[in-house]
Amino acid sequence: MKKVVITGSGGQLGKELMQLLKDDYLVHPFTKQQLDITNRKQIEETLEQIKPDFLINTAAYTQVDLCETNIDNAYLINGIAPYYLACEAKEKKVKFLHISTDYVFDGKKTEPYKEDDETYPHTIYGKSKLLGEEFMRLAYExxxxxxxxxxxxxxxxxxxxxxxxxxxxxxxxxxxxDQFGSPTYTKDLATAIKQLLTKPAGIYHVTNSGICTWYEFAMEIVKYLQSDAVVTPVSTEEYGLATPRPKYSVLSHKKINTNGIHMRNWKKGLHEFLAKEDGKNGN
Ligand SMILES: NC(=O)c1ccc[n+]([C@@H]2O[C@H](COP(=O)([O-])OP(=O)(O)OC[C@H]3O[C@@H](n4cnc5c(N)ncnc54)[C@H](OP(=O)(O)O)[C@@H]3O)[C@@H](O)[C@H]2O)c1
Incomplete structure (x- = not known):
C-alpha cells in the first residue's frame, strides 16, 4: 500500500481525510502536537523516517479575525511552513498537496473564479495563504x-x-x-482530494456545487433542524464584521470536471452531515 502523511490531522479536514484514506493507503496522521509544520527539522525527520508517497498539508492558521492581529504567526504557519513542506517533499520525491482558500481572491467577480484568475487578497489570512501558495510553487513547481x-x-x-x-x-x-459562496462538506472535499492524488500537479478549485448566501445556508440548517428560531437576513454593513470577507467566493469547477471529478450540490452534502450528527447524538 502507498503511504500518505497528513499534517494538521487534528483539524476538521485532516480528521475526515484520515478516515477516508485509511482503506486504500497507509495513513500517517500528525496533529500539531506531533508535527509542527513551522519546524523544518521535524518535517525532514518525519519524511525521512516514513518515506511516504504523498504529503497532504491540511494544517493552517484558519482563524481569519485572529490572523489580523497575530500577523507573524499567520505568515509563519500559512506562508512559510508550506515552503518548508514543499522543499522537503521535493528533496525526498514525495507528491505534495496543499489546501488553500477562496480568500486569495478579492471577491469582486460576479462569476465563478477560475484557477488562473488574478489573485488579490484583502485580509492577512488571504495574503498569508497566497504567500504559502507562491512559496511552495517556487520551491516545488x-x-x-x-x-x-x-x-x-x-x-x-x-x-x-x-x-x-x-x-x-x-x-x-x-x-x-450579501456574500455568496458554496458551502463545502469536508467529506466531499476529502473524496475529491483522494481523486487528486493521482491527477497531474497544479491548482484545482474544489467546493460543493451550487451557490448561496450565508443567510440561505443558515435557513437550510434551521429548516432541517425544524427549529423555531427566526433567521433574519442582514447586510454585511449592518452585521459589522471587523475583518472584510470576500463578497463573492464561488470557485469554478471546470478544471476538476475536465479531470473527471464532479461535486454534489451543497444541500445534499449538508443533509448528509446533519443526519450523521443526529446519529452521533442518538437522535
Ligand atoms: N475552514 C474553512 O472554512 C476553510 C475555507 C477555505 C479553505 N480552508 C483551508 O482548508 C484547510 C483545512 O481547514 P480546516 O477547516 O480543516 O482547519 P482547522 O479545523 O482549523 O484545522 C487546521 C489544523 O491545523 C493545525 N495547526 C495550526 N498550526 C499548526 C502548525 N504550526 N503545525 C501543525 N498543525 C497546525 C490546527 O491546530 P490548532 O487548532 O491546535 O491550532 C488545526 O488542527 C486549511 O488549509 C484552510 O486554510 C478552510
Missing amino acids: ESTIIRTSWLYGHNGKNFVNTIKKLAASTKEIRVVD
Missing part, C-alpha cells in the same frame, strides 16, 4: 494546490455547528445575506 471555501466538518469550529448552537439557544439569528 510540480506540487498541487487545492483551493476550497466555506468548509464544515464533524467536530469542527464552523458555521453549521455555530448555527446549530444558536438555533437551540436563541430566538433570532442574524445572518449576512
